[in-house]
Amino acid sequence: MNIVLVPGVNHGGWCWYPVGQRMRAAGHAVHPLTLPGLAMGDDPAGLRLADAVDFIVSEVERRDLRDVVLVGHSAAGIPITGAAPRIAGRLAHVAFFSGFIPRRGESMADALGPETAAWMRATAAASPDGTIPIDFTTFSTRLMQDEPVALQRLVFDQLTPQPGGYVLESLDVDGLDTLGVPITYLLAERDIALAAPGAEPAARLGVTPIMVPGTHEAMLTHPDEVAAALLRQITRG
Numbered sequence: 001m002n003i004v005l006v007p008g009v010n011h012g013g014w015c016w017y018p019v020g021q022r023m024r025a026a027g028h029a030v031h032p033l034t035l036p037g038l039a040m041g042d043d044p045a046g047l048r049l050a051d052a053v054d055f056i057v058s059e060v061e062r063r064d065l066r067d068v069v070l071v072g073h074s075a076a077g078i079p080i081t082g083a084a085p086r087i088a089g090r091l092a093h094v095a096f097f098s099g100f101i102p103r104r105g106e107s108m109a110d111a112l113g114p115e116t117a118a119w120m121r122a123t124a125a126a127s128p129d130g131t132i133p134i135d136f137t138t139f140s141t142r143l144m145q146d147e148p149v150a151l152q153r154l155v156f157d158q159l160t161p162q163p164g165g166y167v168l169e170s171l172d173v174d175g176l177d178t179l180g181v182p183i184t185y186l187l188a189e190r191d192i193a194l195a196a197p198g199a200e201p202a203a204r205l206g207v208t209p210i211m212v213p214g215t216h217e218a219m220l221t222h223p224d225e226v227a228a229a230l231l232r233q234i235t236r237g
Contacts, residue, residue: 001092001234002065005032006056008074008099009108009167010134010159012038015073019224020203025196025229028069033059035079037131037163045129048165049107051140060087069093069234073219074193075167076101077201093234096186098191099217100124101201104174108167111195124164131161142193143216161163177206184233185209188218205208211236 003023005016020030035052037044055077060068066091072080084094100108109117125134134143138151139159153166176183188199188210193200193216198236202209212229214222 001028001067001069002063003030003069003071003090003230003234004026004056004060004065006028006070006072006076007032007034007038008076009162010038011157012160014070015156015217015220016041019219019227022088022223022227023100023231024109027225031059031063031065032046035076035163035166037070037166039161042160043129044131044161044163047130047163047167048164049079049082049171052079052166053086053164053171056080057084057086060090065094066090067189069095069230071095071230073097073098074099075108078108078171079166080178082173082197084176084179085173088222089097090180091179091181093178093182093184094179095233096201096205097186097208097219098188098198099185099201099228101185101204102171103150103204104172105170105172108195110170113195120164121168121220124168127161127164129161130164132164132167133161137202144221145192145213145215146205147217147221153220155217175204182233182236183207186212186229188212188214188222189217190215192216 012034185202
């Protein structure tokens with residue numbers, strides 16, 4: 001199968017490398033994507049959520065990938081939800097890892113509550129390129145809490161300010177229940193970064209979350225368990 005791995009806010013495809021290496025060792029082709037604006041040297045100005053959706057679709061089509069397992073971490077749950085119907089004929093499975101499951105017309109910022117949404121809008125508006133950075137305190141206490149500080153710093157130093165449009169804009173699409181492909185929701189046991197308890201977004205997909213150890217960054221701290229859980233699901237169909 002072709003495993004397409006999409007990163008969340010402030011992350012690039014690099015965050016999926018440990019999991020990807022294990023999935024490649026299991027015999028799958030692995031394609032970690034870095035969304036536009038999130039690679040070093042990219043110009044993030046003016047990027048919109050539609051650009052992230054279009055990029056996922058175009059990469060799958062450009063590479064002519066079939067039997068695709070489309071996997072999204074965190075905020076990537078939103079653009080993969082937008083992309084999946086457009087590549088439905090190429091899909092074998094859709095998987096979310098501690099992901100946001102969008103409601104029609106609800107942005108990631110909206111899902112996080114009015115206070116956070118207001119801060120995100122103000123930050124993007126004040127930024128010359130419309131991006132939203134994350135500070136180390138927020139990262140270390142909400143996304144990677146209780147992990148060694150040296151490891152937190154190492155990961156934090158890889159992060160890139162997020163194009164504001166990706167988290168401030170919403171989709172106008174139906175859910176994925178009509179796609180006719182299996183859907184999986186993995187949830188990190190110590191994840192405190194989601195807008196709602198993990199069982200709630202999973203329920204929007206009609207599935208029960210599959211638990212894996214770790215925090216929101218478990219794909220980096222527990223790649224064996226995350227890869228194994230994904231592999232078990234995609235090989236079951």
